Amino acid sequence: MKSDKQTATANEIPAQGQIKSRKRVAERGEVFTAEREVNAMLDLVKQETERIDSRFLEPACGNGNFLAEILRRKLAVVARQYEHQEAQIHLQSAIAVSSIYGVEIMMDNVVECRQRLLDILCEWYGSAMHGAVAPAELCAVWRYLLERNILWGDALSLCLPLPADATLIQRRDAEPIIFSEWSFIKDMVLRKDYRLASLLQAQSQSVPDLFSDQGDEAYLPPKAAKEYKPIHYMKIPTYYDTQQ
Numbered sequence: 001m002k003s004d005k006q007t008a009t010a011n012e013i014p015a016q017g018q019i020k021s022r023k024r025v026a027e028r029g030e031v032f033t034a035e036r037e038v039n040a041m042l043d044l045v046k047q048e049t050e051r052i053d054s055r056f057l058e059p060a061c062g063n064g065n066f067l068a069e070i071l072r073r074k075l076a077v078v079a080r081q082y083e084h085q086e087a088q089i090h091l092q093s094a095i096a097v098s099s100i101y102g103v104e105i106m107m108d109n110v111v112e113c114r115q116r117l118l119d120i121l122c123e124w125y126g127s128a129m130h131g132a133v134a135p136a137e138l139c140a141v142w143r144y145l146l147e148r149n150i151l152w153g154d155a156l157s158l159c160l161p162l163p164a165d166a167t168l169i170q171r172r173d174a175e176p177i178i179f180s181e182w183s184f185i186k187d188m189v190l191r192k193d194y195r196l197a198s199l200l201q202a203q204s205q206s207v208p209d210l211f212s213d214q215g216d217e218a219y220l221p222p223k224a225a226k227e228y229k230p231i232h233y234m235k236i237p238t239y240y241d242t243q244q
């Protein structure tokens with residue numbers, strides 16, 4: 001029988017696949033969470049993980065262990081609720097992915113995370129649509145959303161990462177992390193861009209003596225950095241780049 005001490009030590013050793021290199025563990029604390037822990041933690045907010053449009057942000061998302069499982073859970077709901085409804089399968093898959101956000105400081109993890117989520121979508125589509133291959137136009141929507149939502153950034157400075165020896169001026173002028181909020185009304189989508197810093201600041205500033213109907217504290221909404229006109233969601237990959 002193992003003593004408590006032995007068990008604790010064994011539990012702390014990361015399994016293969018949880019680390020990429022000792023250097024990265026030392027420099028970035030990069031130890032990925034094992035699947036069992038991911039599921040146990042997500043089960044604590046099970047209802048939210050099974051709501052297609054619930055928004056999740058992971059501020060140090062690594063290669064996406066949590067985001068991948070959240071996406072899988074949402075897509076399972078889409079497949080169940082919209083069986084044989086192709087148009088809804090397309091729309092709801094876009095809503096599911098549009099509400100998943102991540103920030104990660106290591107670019108290779110960002111790329112891996114986006115690709116991993118895209119692979120999950122493609123594989124899911126095949127099983128939800130009885131072996132069909134996801135249409136290229138829909139894949140382009142998923143890809144665009146992933147590129148906008150899984151961002152390379154520093155979750156501490158809330159800006160794009162800078163080299164360790166960056167000057168004070170470079171730090172002052174660092175580019176802020178900007179997230180896009182996607183709000184769907186039927187098959188139209190409204191995109192609003194926000195600085196991550198403003199989103200967090202707004203959340204931390206409740207309005208004194210003001211409460212919602214449910215008795216929750218009220219918050220002033222953050223100011224959008226940019227707002228676009230509503231468009232059909234299938235135009236997502238082509239519309240915004242013409243609006244810069």
Ligand SMILES: C[S@@+](CC[C@H](N)C(=O)[O-])C[C@H]1O[C@@H](n2cnc3c(N)ncnc32)[C@H](O)[C@@H]1O
Pocket residue numbers: 028029030031032033058059060061062063064065066103104105106109153154155156157
């Ligand atoms: C302990 S790992 C966890 C990864 C993932 N959340 C998981 O549970 O599998 C921490 C991650 O945070 C990233 N990271 C470290 N400092 C960061 C920062 N300032 N901003 C964003 N990501 C950061 C690392 O590159 C690493 O991928």
